[in-house]
Amino acid sequence: MRTYEDFTDLMAADREPRENYFTLASCILPRPIALVSTVSANGVPNLAPFSFFNGVCANPPSLVFAPVTDRTGKNKDTVNNLRATRECVVNVVPHEIREAMNRSSFAFPPQVNEFEEAGFTPLASRLVRPPRVAQSPVQMECKLIQIVKVGEGPLSGNLCVCEVLCFHIASEACLPNGTADVTGIDLVGRLGGDGYATTRDRFDLPKPALPTG
Numbered sequence: 753m754r755t756y757e758d759f760t761d762l763m764a765a766d767r768e769p770r771e772n773y774f775t776l777a778s779c780i781l782p783r784p785i786a787l788v789s790t791v792s793a794n795g796v797p798n799l800a801p802f803s804f805f806n807g808v809c810a811n812p813p814s815l816v817f818a819p820v821t822d823r824t825g826k827n828k829d830t831v832n833n834l835r836a837t838r839e840c841v842v843n844v845v846p847h848e849i850r851e852a853m854n855r856s857s858f859a860f861p862p863q864v865n866e867f868e869e870a871g872f873t874p875l876a877s878r879l880v881r882p883p884r885v886a887q888s889p890v891q892m893e894c895k896l897i898q899i900v901k902v903g904e905g906p907l908s909g910n911l912c913v914c915e916v917l918c919f920h921i922a923s924e925a926c927l928p929n930g931t932a933d934v935t936g937i938d939l940v941g942r943l944g945g946d947g948y949a950t951t952r953d954r955f956d957l958p959k960p961a962l963p964t965g
């Protein structure tokens with residue numbers, strides 16, 4: 753295995769938040785994408801993608817995603833809606849809906865229905881008010897556990913910790929053991945800059961057995 757000996761050290765405290773953001777986003781990848789559906793206190797549906805996103809644990813089944821504040825330190829609509837209603841749906845993003853997902857990332861004003869702007873079809877959820885995205889093969893209905901504020905000012909974080917109440921997996925991609933088929937859902941991940949990845953180039957690495965003898 754190759755070892756690295758020469759490093760460029762970037763002291764985070766000496767850098768602008770924007771610079772640290774671009775460095776983080778180019779080093780942590782590929783990142784899964786949560787296409788998050790919420791509704792405002794007065795019922796306007798909202799959609800936005802977040803790639804600072806992952807699962808947390810299985811008991812309860814839970815996930816996190818992290819909308820940052822904008823350049824002026826203002827919260828995004830997703831955070832305002834979650835605070836007001838404590839519900840969301842996390843939809844996954846297959847290659848086929850990449851353009852519409854990208855459109856939903858535009859900073860529309862809060863009164864705009866982003867399902868309509870992006871061209872997505874809303875599907876009623878079973879347990880929460882935010883609709884699901886019919887073009888996504890896996891939708892997770894969630895209730896908010898807590899929002900952890902990380903830092904303050906521009907580009908500070910709101911780590912949204914959510915419990916999954918119901919998984920909806922498109923039957924054609926749902927395996928008998930209740931997992932999703934990786935080929936069937938064909939998800940994309942975010943790289944740094946404008947880059948994205950698919951999951952089509954794959955390899956297996958079985959779990960190691962304990963060395964014997």
Ligand SMILES: Cc1cc2nc3c(=O)[nH]c(=O)nc-3n(C[C@H](O)[C@H](O)[C@H](O)COP(=O)(O)O)c2cc1C
Pocket residue numbers: 785798799800801802803804805818819820821828829830831853854856857858859860942
């Ligand atoms: C693929 C992708 C991933 C994104 N990931 C994040 C993220 O992790 N955190 C964040 O604050 N913004 C992220 N954005 C930008 C938000 O989607 C964008 O700010 C959006 O307008 C927020 O919408 P809202 O105000 O309706 O919540 C991402 C955008 C794209 C296209």
